[in-house]
Amino acid sequence: MQRRRFINFSSVGVKLFVILFCTIVLLSSVLGLTSYYAAKGIITDEVAAASSQSIVQAADKLDFLFAEYEALSRQFAVDPALKADMETVNLPTAGTVARAAAEDRIRRKLDSVRGSDERLLGVRLVARSMVDAESYKSTGISGVRSDEGILARMKEIDNAKGNPVWFPVRAKGFFDAYSQSAMTMGRLLRNIQNPAAEYYMLIEVKGQALTDVLSNLHIGLAGEIRILDSSGRVAYSADDVLLGQASYIHTGELKAGEQTGVQKKEEQGSPQLVVYQPLSTADWTLLGYAPVSDFTRSADRLLYITLLVVLAAALIGLVIGYVLVRLIGRPLGKLARLMEEGERGNLQVRTSFKGQDEIGRLGHSFNRMMEQISRMAGQSSSSAAEVLATSAQLVAASGAISGQASEVATATGEIAGGAASLAAEAESSNAKVELMGGKTSEVAENNAVMAASARKVMEVSDQGAERMKKLVSQSEGVLKLMDLIQENSAMLRDSTVLIRSILSPMIAMNKQTNILALNASIEAVRAGAAGRGFIVIANEIRELANQSSESIASVSRITGEISGHIENTVKVVNEAAPMFDSQLASVRESSLIFGSVRAEMEVFSGVLNQSSAAVSELTEYQQQLGQSMASVISVVQQTSASTEEVASMSSQQFTVSRELVALSHRLEGLAEQLKQSMISFQG
Numbered sequence: 001m002q003r004r005r006f007i008n009f010s011s012v013g014v015k016l017f018v019i020l021f022c023t024i025v026l027l028s029s030v031l032g033l034t035s036y037y038a039a040k041g042i043i044t045d046e047v048a049a050a051s052s053q054s055i056v057q058a059a060d061k062l063d064f065l066f067a068e069y070e071a072l073s074r075q076f077a078v079d080p081a082l083k084a085d086m087e088t089v090n091l092p093t094a095g096t097v098a099r100a101a102a103e104d105r106i107r108r109k110l111d112s113v114r115g116s117d118e119r120l121l122g123v124r125l126v127a128r129s130m131v132d133a134e135s136y137k138s139t140g141i142s143g144v145r146s147d148e149g150i151l152a153r154m155k156e157i158d159n160a161k162g163n164p165v166w167f168p169v170r171a172k173g174f175f176d177a178y179s180q181s182a183m184t185m186g187r188l189l190r191n192i193q194n195p196a197a198e199y200y201m202l203i204e205v206k207g208q209a210l211t212d213v214l215s216n217l218h219i220g221l222a223g224e225i226r227i228l229d230s231s232g233r234v235a236y237s238a239d240d241v242l243l244g245q246a247s248y249i250h251t252g253e254l255k256a257g258e259q260t261g262v263q264k265k266e267e268q269g270s271p272q273l274v275v276y277q278p279l280s281t282a283d284w285t286l287l288g289y290a291p292v293s294d295f296t297r298s299a300d301r302l303l304y305i306t307l308l309v310v311l312a313a314a315l316i317g318l319v320i321g322y323v324l325v326r327l328i329g330r331p332l333g334k335l336a337r338l339m340e341e342g343e344r345g346n347l348q349v350r351t352s353f354k355g356q357d358e359i360g361r362l363g364h365s366f367n368r369m370m371e372q373i374s375r376m377a378g379q380s381s382s383s384a385a386e387v388l389a390t391s392a393q394l395v396a397a398s399g400a401i402s403g404q405a406s407e408v409a410t411a412t413g414e415i416a417g418g419a420a421s422l423a424a425e426a427e428s429s430n431a432k433v434e435l436m437g438g439k440t441s442e443v444a445e446n447n448a449v450m451a452a453s454a455r456k457v458m459e460v461s462d463q464g465a466e467r468m469k470k471l472v473s474q475s476e477g478v479l480k481l482m483d484l485i486q487e488n489s490a491m492l493r494d495s496t497v498l499i500r501s502i503l504s505p506m507i508a509m510n511k512q513t514n515i516l517a518l519n520a521s522i523e524a525v526r527a528g529a530a531g532r533g534f535i536v537i538a539n540e541i542r543e544l545a546n547q548s549s550e551s552i553a554s555v556s557r558i559t560g561e562i563s564g565h566i567e568n569t570v571k572v573v574n575e576a577a578p579m580f581d582s583q584l585a586s587v588r589e590s591s592l593i594f595g596s597v598r599a600e601m602e603v604f605s606g607v608l609n610q611s612s613a614a615v616s617e618l619t620e621y622q623q624q625l626g627q628s629m630a631s632v633i634s635v636v637q638q639t640s641a642s643t644e645e646v647a648s649m650s651s652q653q654f655t656v657s658r659e660l661v662a663l664s665h666r667l668e669g670l671a672e673q674l675k676q677s678m679i680s681f682q683g
Helices: 012-078 080-089 096-117 148-159 207-213 297-343 360-421 431-629 633-679
Strands: 120-127 165-170 182-189 199-205 224-229 234-237 262-267 271-280 287-292
Touching: 012 182, 012 199, 012 207, 012 271, 012 287, 012 297, 012 431, 080 096, 096 120, 120 297, 148 165, 148 182, 182 207, 199 207, 297 360, 360 633, 431 633
Parallel strands: 165 234
Antiparallel strands: 120 199, 165 182, 182 199, 224 234, 224 287, 262 271, 271 287
């Protein structure tokens, strides 16, 4: 069954993949979005400046138009003939003919003004009494009305004290009696000498006239042009429905003295580009606005290009990351799993790396290491089996010796009992026999003590030799680990070189970006004023490329520092390796010394055995002497003492044999444990 694969986010390959992928996507996104917003802002600023110039020119045209009608009203105010006619029609003593002639001249003058300007809807001279019969108007317009709103507007003209007053465009004119919109300028024609001859002059201009003046002013595709009064209400709009309504964009929201476009929020929440210019003739403001999206649509294509570049960079990052995972992460993960199998005792695991790079060499080294460990485990198993067999033989021999010692002790007891019956006969020779027995006992005791000491020394030598073997094995393992550290350090050093090689194309890419930005700047300069915005964009792109180069240089510097640390680690390991070699040599010498000590003690033990044999021969001679002196009591006593001494030595020999049996069993248990430990390794 195929083993399911899970993504291990702590592996080296996945970390390299994530770092490289995030770096590529982040740099591409930041570069593209920065270019997009920079281009969008530049386009908006350029359009705002151009629209501001257009709105200023349109405001100058309106001021010229309004100044023309204000000049016309001043001509009426200072015209002596018109002033005389207005006094004549209001003079009670004037005749009917004179009054009719004066009224006719006034009407003809109004008609001539109306006929000379197609933009005028009508010209009126309204009496202060607001009576239609006492007022005069050009031909073809409605009569005078005097409702509340009209009286309020007339009061504004009164309060102006002879200065012109401009009234916003109304859908049905000043008197709400027309079928088309009209804008009105009112002025009081004062007559200080004859106040009864004062009239309100109303010049009604068609709303279409303002539309014609502003027809060449366009802001965006869906932009609108409006004129706002001082209270922020719409004084003019192409849509008559908006006349007189409060504007949601008005000059009160703009900064004082601001002459360029600003972005405001419309009721629907979309950003608007707003430009305005106050009129010098009236307390009005010419206002134009359009959605910012009308001007930044060309920059939106840059956003789509950025998204495509980010997607392409993400795909490239995925491909590069996948290659890194295949080349580095997957082999390292497989090697880690094989080492875990080896840790659990399976010594048959091998890698299948065929490459000649660092990963391949590491796999080959792992295979050779596992083969050596397998051979060592096999040799240890063989040695454990031999030790187990030897311990079994030692147990059998120790049991036989123990049985023989028990028989000797029994026989010695019987001899001691027989010697006791002859004690009376051995009194004469007791002193000599006791002296000989004492000397023999001392020699036997000394031999026994030296034999025990020799055995202890041999045991300690065996333990020391085993410890030295373990220490040699551990030292060799440490040397192998030091070799692995050196190999891993070399791999890390090569990885830093690989990272630098990956950074080199990115540096070249930034240099190419600088060259492209420079070429764009040159082409924009050739294009003249039309390419001014692209010069700024090219400069921004070049600055971003320089920042990317600095970031890549920082990464390269950090990689160099890591490489330096790796070199220091390799240097320390190389310095420590000779020390471990010297330590291993010293341990091996110590192991040889323990072996030589054991050999010397074996020789010494042989000498002690010879000494014990000589003591035994001396005992036999003592027995022969006892037999020869059997007839003498002294000989009997000496023989009794000798038998007691032999019984004591037999008891000691029996005790030693029991200890030897216990040690043999212990050696057998240790050999069995060693065999069970080696079973866990599947060599």
